[in-house]
Amino acid sequence: MFERELIMIPGPTNLDPRVLRAMCRQPQSHTSPEFASIFKEALDNLKKVFMTKSEVFAVAGSGTLALEMAIANVIEPGDKVLNCVSGYFGNYFVEISRVFGAVPRVLEVEWGKCIRPEKVKEVLMEDNYKAVTVTHVETSTGVANPIKEIGEVVKKHSDAFYIVDTVSSLGGMEVRVDDWGIDICASGSQKCIGAPPGLALVAVSQRILEYLERRRSSIGTWYGSFKNWLPIMRDPTKYYATPAVNMIYALNESLKLILEEGLENRFKRHYVLAEAFRAAIDALGLKLLAEKGAASNTVSAIYYPENIDDNQFRTEMKKHGIIVAAMLGPLKGKGFRVGHMGNISKSDLFSLLTAIELSLKKLGHEIKLGTGVSTAQEKIHTLLR
Amino acid sequence: MFERELIMIPGPTNLDPRVLRAMCRQPQSHTSPEFASIFKEALDNLKKVFMTKSEVFAVAGSGTLALEMAIANVIEPGDKVLNCVSGYFGNYFVEISRVFGAVPRVLEVEWGKCIRPEKVKEVLMEDNYKAVTVTHVETSTGVANPIKEIGEVVKKHSDAFYIVDTVSSLGGMEVRVDDWGIDICASGSQKCIGAPPGLALVAVSQRILEYLERRRSSIGTWYGSFKNWLPIMRDPTKYYATPAVNMIYALNESLKLILEEGLENRFKRHYVLAEAFRAAIDALGLKLLAEKGAASNTVSAIYYPENIDDNQFRTEMKKHGIIVAAMLGPLKGKGFRVGHMGNISKSDLFSLLTAIELSLKKLGHEIKLGTGVSTAQEKIHTLLR
Known part of the structure; x- marks a missing residue:
């Protein structure tokens, strides 16, 4: 063959030979200063790609894990969540929300159509939601939802956390996490980022980190807990669970390529x-x-x-x-x-x-x-x- | 450098150059027949390494995800679980059990000592437990717990599911999932298996699969749900979340090396x-x-x-x-x-x-x-x- x-x-998409070569080396110790500096460089560059000054996470897992991390850290049993669904992957947020005990309100549009900010506003006026989820590029339909405009509506008409799936857009279309008020931006390594599949990438606002300190129930995941991973993302010589060392090599190189372009x-x-x-x-x-x-x-x-x-x-x-x-x-x-x-x-x-x-x-x-x-x-x- | x-x-451990070369290629479509046959070969060989005829899972994530999958699929809120702890990683099972609502009974021994089957028997006689967790090789102490003998006690004196962490032993020390009555065997790619870090490896008994059909509450994870992944592990042309394609190439080669030896x-x-x-x-x-x-x-x-x-x-x-x-x-x-x-x-x-x-x-x-x-x-x- x-x-x-x-x-x-x-996705997965074609890898630049530089990414392949970066990945193809003996793994270093995951807590060594040498690997930590590579990991840190990747995370710093990831912040640039997410356009955030807050926190980013790169954890072994698929983009679906990134979605699960977003919901599991934010949702407490009984919370109302508004899930904007415009295709197959928008529905993942509904399924995951249910697993973590949310009461989902699904705002669904026909496949091929996009979510209208006015409609989101209407629904937001009806009730108080803990979080709003939107898929930026719905991979099943090729539709790009107007996440900037929806974000404005969410900020203006609610206190809800704004959770966006940018698995199929980050690094290919404009995503401004801080400017657009995205509280959790979930993505993956294998699409516009141009690294292999296997890393969940997440940007998290300070508002979320503060919320985690006052959350009543315990976080619904241990592996995906932002609180567990945060010390490692700030100082990768610390240990929690073993990072996917070779995948981080690949990510670091692919992010360099992105910023060089x-x-x-x-x-x-x-x-x-x-x-x-x-x-x-x-x-x-x-x-x-x-x-x-x-x-x-x-x-x-x-x-x-x-x-x-x-x-x-x-x-x-x-x-x-x-x-x-x-x-x-x-x-x-x-x-x-x-x-x-x-x-x-x-x-x-x-x-x-x-x-x-x-x-x-x-x-x-x-x-x-x-x-x-x-x-x-x-x-x-x-x-x- | x-x-x-x-x-x-x-762990991570040194990779054989064959593993590096296998990993270092353009990713194929994750649902193509070509990739599916590589994935299937890896899973079939993984069954041989786990010594099971039941089901195995290879999911993007670290070994800690494998532990979380074990607990999240089995534990329902309020379940009593017996966690045998002989070091740092034995305690992970306690923490994760709590996240999923279990009432943990911790049987702890001093660091450097191993769990005694007689002691497990004693504790099992005191109460009914939904599951018993044991760490085979406790990575923090270098102690190997007698998982075969503990398994015999668990089977003889309880109906509990037997959950074993073999992250630091699988492929290096004897682990006979079927013969030893292990219901969930959780492991990782980066230790004795000799692949890079980034894959959670899990073997799951038929007893667990049957239990999942009658479980009262919903499974506490979506990304780590055995039910969600099972169709893909049986037929990798099916889709659920994107497998870590290049990591699967590496795993497949490392498993071949193991079976060749x-x-x-x-x-x-x-x-x-x-x-x-x-x-x-x-x-x-x-x-x-x-x-x-x-x-x-x-x-x-x-x-x-x-x-x-x-x-x-x-x-x-x-x-x-x-x-x-x-x-x-x-x-x-x-x-x-x-x-x-x-x-x-x-x-x-x-x-x-x-x-x-x-x-x-x-x-x-x-x-x-x-x-x-x-x-x-x-x-x-x-x-x-």
């Missing part, structure tokens, strides 16, 4: 490639799942034209060396999902587009080869002029 | 090296923390002779390229800990011993150079004759 396949799924440049690259991709999809007569104006710059979900079989299409794509993802949940089989995030280049995008065109044509869909490609070229030419 | 330092701490050979290697090390320590006039007959074959904790300073000693060791660990908790400063586990060879052991002798001498401790080394040589010569 060739290893040169291009994974264009919504520059966050603004990185957001712009994601924007330009996403715009070009969407223009191409449109030119090919295909339809995005995301409603107009709500499409994310990191993930796209695209409906198949009639008579295209999911497995056949993805098998064709694979023959071209390109891996795309299936739709999730109720939409499985009805379309495919693409991750255009992390270290993706223009060349990768055109590899993707040519493969989509060839695959559709092979499967009998009427298409003029090059239509999507040239449209994307035009878009890039215009946007980068 | 040189990367050729030899980490002789109780053969479990019995591996246990014997650990036994021989540990015996040689202990004989050398004795010949040098140093004292083990572990009481006679209870020393583990994977970790040793050694008291300093008088007038040896912890930092100075470990700094001297480091100058020889050997990293050893500090003692934990109340014993910090009073001695050092050595991990002689995983892929450790005779050559590594002699590097360690020569460095210990030279460091002690340098710091003014009266010692005849070569005493420990030659004693270890004799021991190996005898044991391998």
Whole structure:
């Protein structure tokens, strides 16, 4: 099997060779000054990426653990929580909230649509909520919810903690934890960050740390307790549970790459490639799942034209060396999902587009080869002029 | 900084270059048939290492997550649990049990001593317990508790679930999950298994899976729920949370190495090296923390002779390229800990011993150079004759 396949799924994403090389070394002692300085550097750079001056955590686990940490530290049994759900992963917050004894109020929108701040305001006026959860980029639909505007509503109309899932956006789209009043920002290593899967990344506000001191019941998790991990995140020569040493090497290198590119440049690259991709999809007569104006710059979900079989299409794509993802949940089989995030280049995008065109044509869909490609070229030419 | 330092701490341990190379590749899609077959192979081999025909789990997280998964899935609020504590990590089970609402009954022995099966029997006769927790190798003291014999007592005198922490023993000392009636066996990737830190490894009996179907309250964790992960462990093309793809590559290779060596050979290697090390320590006039007959074959904790300073000693060791660990908790400063586990060879052991002798001498401790080394040589010569 060739290893040169291009994974264009919504995570894990392709690793820069520098990240691979950083990971591929003998682990040091997890409490040695040498490893502590690497870990600290990674955490300091992670703060820059989260745009926070408060605390960040990098803990062995998946992005789902990051979501669980957010809820488990904040929710006490009986707490009311407002879960804004716009797809498969928004619902994770509902499930996790229930596990920790919350009474969830679910504000749900149809898959492909985004959460409206006005609607959040309406619901907030009805009751007092301990926390509000929102998914920034809903990986199942490719929708980006307006987390800045929702945050303004949450701050203005409630005392609720604002919990945001940025698993599929952090490092690819603007996320300003401090400026936007995000109390807990949960993310993962393997998407726009461009490290392998295996680290839960979380930013936590001072407001949360103060709350943890006055919380009535004990925190519902030990492994995921912010209080247990905080001393280690402040001084990694301290011990609590063994950090994923090699994964931290990888994270440190991937964060360096991000800051070398520059966050603004990185957001712009994601924007330009996403715009070009969407223009191409449109030119090919295909339809995005995301409603107009709500499409994310990191993930796209695209409906198949009639008579295209999911497995056949993805098998064709694979023959071209390109891996795309299936739709999730109720939409499985009805379309495919693409991750255009992390270290993706223009060349990768055109590899993707040519493969989509060839695959559709092979499967009998009427298409003029090059239509999507040239449209994307035009878009890039215009946007980068 | 040189990367050729030899980490002789109780995990993380040195990685075989094959493990490094396996880890260092572009991640595949976590639900692709190609990755699923690697993941499945790793899980099948993990079953062999756990010596179970039941279910195993490999989840992104540290060994502490494995302990949390054990408790969170089994304990319901108000349940009585018997925690056998012989050191720092035995106490983790107490803390975690409390988080999940258990009423812990702590059977504690002095650090350096091991849990006696007779004593466990006595306590079991006093009350009904939902679960009994024991640490196999207590990483803080180097004591190996008799988990086989304790298991017999638990089965004979109670209906309790038997939960064992084998973080510092699995793959280095005999652990027979099925034969010894272990209901949940929690471990980690970075010690005797010889993979990097970052994976929680857990074996779970059918009895537990049946119990999960009739449990009254909901499971106290979502990320660590056996029910949520089970479909993925049976068929890794299914999705729940993103597995740590590159860590699974590393685990798969490290498990292959273990099975190529053969479990019995591996246990014997650990036994021989540990015996040689202990004989050398004795010949040098140093004292083990572990009481006679209870020393583990994977970790040793050694008291300093008088007038040896912890930092100075470990700094001297480091100058020889050997990293050893500090003692934990109340014993910090009073001695050092050595991990002689995983892929450790005779050559590594002699590097360690020569460095210990030279460091002690340098710091003014009266010692005849070569005493420990030659004693270890004799021991190996005898044991391998």
